Amino acid sequence: MSAPIEAALDSYLRHVSIERGLAANTVAAYRRDLTLYAGWLQGAPPPAEPVAGLRQITAAHISAFVRYLSCREESPLTAASIARVLSTVRGFHRFLLEEALVDVDVARETKPPKLAMRLPKAISIEQVAALLAATDGDDLLQLRDKALLELLYATGARVSEVVSLNVDDVLAEVLDEEVVRLTGKGDKQRIVPVGSYARSAINAYLVRARPLLSARGAATPALFLGVRGQRVSRQNAWLIIRAAAERAGLSVAVSPHTLRHSFATHLLAGGADVRVVQELLGHSSVATTQIYTLVTVDTLRDMYTTAHPRAR
Structure with a gap:
């Protein structure tokens, strides 16, 4: 070169x-x-x-x-x-x-290959409930896992956004103001509401589990800690969710992004405006969010075909 x-x-x-x-x-x-x-x-x-x-x-x-x-x-x-x-x-x-290093942009007219439309993989509300129930318990890691999964589903956050949170990010905002400030791609911040289930799980983790986990390692501001007191990584979070899915007996593959997809799909199915969901997910374009509307349309079509006497 x-x-x-x-x-x-x-x-x-x-x-x-x-x-x-x-x-x-x-x-x-x-x-x-x-x-x-x-x-x-x-x-x-x-x-x-x-x-x-x-x-x-x-x-x-x-x-x-x-x-x-x-x-x-x-x-x-x-x-x-x-x-x-x-x-x-x-x-x-x-x-x-x-930068005037060339006289013409030779790549301008080259078009990318057409992408096949892929619908996000979401699980049902009942499956989400089973997944979250699989983290019930008073063990240190159960308290942590419950808080982690509840927060992922409550906010639709990317796993990288959640594992990068520090304690100071949630103490006032989540527990008092019922919102959390997430930092997404390009360091763009957004405010997302957090429901009572997630707030309760985070509070239990902060009071009963995190101090003991923190004592096992060097001081860190990280919210979610591993068994040695270090910040939980994206890979750790993936393993936590996979283990919970196995305990819940779910037959579908579940990843951190599954909870994000499920968050968006369930909101739209419940009547939320697509632009509101766009803001909550931190999508720069509503076109990215609109793919979830195809999921809800498919669900409606399946229900219609099953229930209507003259649908088939």
Whole structure:
């Protein structure tokens, strides 16, 4: 990879990290995508030609790169993954044009592959109740798990948002004001109501479990702690939910995101406005939230087919 391309990649990654303030994980994903792209440019097969500098890249290179991603022998990417990589590449080329490093944005017209419509996987209200009931008990970890799962379902939060919470984030807001401030993608904050079940579970955990867990490790402001007193990770949370699902005897796969999907689906089925759900989930576009309306329509259709005497 020639110095001009390498230097431009470094400049772009500094730009998204410092000036745009993207999260470290997002910047790392951009770096992986662009490293793949730059490596491919160096040995691009026909009809494209290998390039040594930024101004040699053409629209043909971008199109050929997208085709390569879908059919490479080592591990072809799915349409969703290709769309993500292409989004990164297009952002890089926009940056090159804005910085006057090139005269034209050669990636502008390249379209991502069409994505199949995938409905979010949600579980029923009864299954959620069984999952939460599986964490009942007075054991330290049962109290913690109950608070964690109740908060995930009460707020529809991403698991990363919940495990990153500190004690100070909930002491006043959740227990007194009945809301919690969540920090989502791009460090965007939103206020989400928290119901009485979650507040009660959090209070029980803070009073009866967290002090004892905290004494097992170094001092940390983290809200949810592991057995050694450290902050619970996203992986820990996934294992906690999987174990609860097994104890509840659920036959479906359950992950932290399942509770987020269930939160949105149950709200919409109960009559909540899609734009309210959008705000609660922290979606930047209502189009992302509207996929949940397809779930509720499917449910209504199934109920109609089953119940109406002339539906079949």
